Amino acid sequence: MTGVRLSVAERRAELLAATVEQIEARGVTAVRIADVAASLGVSNALVLYHFSSKERLVAAAFEHAAQADLARLRGILTRRTSALRRLRAAVRWYAPTGQAKGWRLWIEGWSAALREPALRAVTRDLDQQWKAALAEVIEQGTATGEFRCADPKGAALRLTALLDGLAVQMTAYDGAVSRARTRAWADAALARELGLSEDDLRAA
Template structure:
C-alpha cells in the first residue's frame, strides 16, 4: 500500500513539474530531460510512469484542467442567489480574470492540439465540461424567465469564445486589452446575449 502512494506522489511530482515547464517554456520546447533535471530524477523514471512524453503532457493537462473543474464546482457551491449571479461567477472563473489554471497553459495546449491528437481529444472533452455548465445555467435562466435566449448552446459558445479571445489578447499579446475593458465588455455581452 505504501509503495502505491509513493508511485502516485511521484507521478504527481512529474506532472506538476511538467506544467511548470510548459507554462514557462512552452510545450514544443519540453523535453523529458528538462522534467528529470527539475526533479533530480532519471528520464527512465518518467518513461516508466508515462511511456511517452506525449502521455506526460496529456496527463499534466488533464490534472490542471481537473483542478480548474474542482474550482468551478466550488464556485457553484459558494455562489448564492440568482441564476444570473451563478452564471457571472462561472464566466468570471472561466475567463482570463478568474483563477483558471493559467491561460498561458490553455493557449500552449490549443497550439499543441494542432499536432497531437491525444491532447486535442482531452482538451475538447475538458473544455466541453465548462461549456456544459454554462449551457445548463443559461437554460435554467430561460426556464425561470430571468433570461431570454432562443439558443442556450449558441449563447454559451458566443460568450465563452469571446472569453477565449480576450484571454489570448491579455496573455499571449501582453495585455493588448486591460482587465477592466474585458470585465466591461463581458458584462455588456452577457446583457445583450441574454436580453437582461
C-alpha cells in the same frame, strides 16, 4: 525527493505538476522528459514508467492542470444563489482578468494540439466540459424565468469563445486590451446572451 516513497497516485501527481511548470517555463515543443525528471531529481525511466511517451505526459499534464479549475467552476455554478449571480461570478472568474487557468499554458496547449492527437482529444474534452457546465446553468435560469435564452449551448459557446479570444489578445499582445475593457465586454456579452440589460446584470 528520491529518498521519499510515494504512492503511484502521489508520484503521478508530482510528475504532472512538474510537467506543467516546465511547459510554462519552456513551452510544449521545447520541454523534454529529461527536464521533468531533472526538476524532481528522478530518472527519465521513472517518468516513462508512469507515462510511456512525452505526448502522453503532456496530455495528462494539461488535464491535471484543468481539473482544479473545473472543480472551482462547478463550485461557483452550484452555489445556493440565483442562476444569474452564479453565471456572472463564473464568467468573471473564467475571464482573462479573473483567477482561472494560466492562459499562457492554455495558449501553448491549443497550439500544440494542432499537431498532437492525444493533446487535441484532451483539450477538446475539457473545452466541452466548460461549455456544458455554463449551458446547464443558463438552462436553469431560463426555466425559472430569471432571464431569456433560446439557445443555452450556443450562448455558452459564444461566451467562452469571446473570453478565449480576449485571453489571447491580453497574453500575446501586451496592452492590446485593458483589464477594465475586457471585464466590461464580458459583462456586456453575458447580458446580451441572457436578454438582460447591463443594469440588470449589475443589480444582481
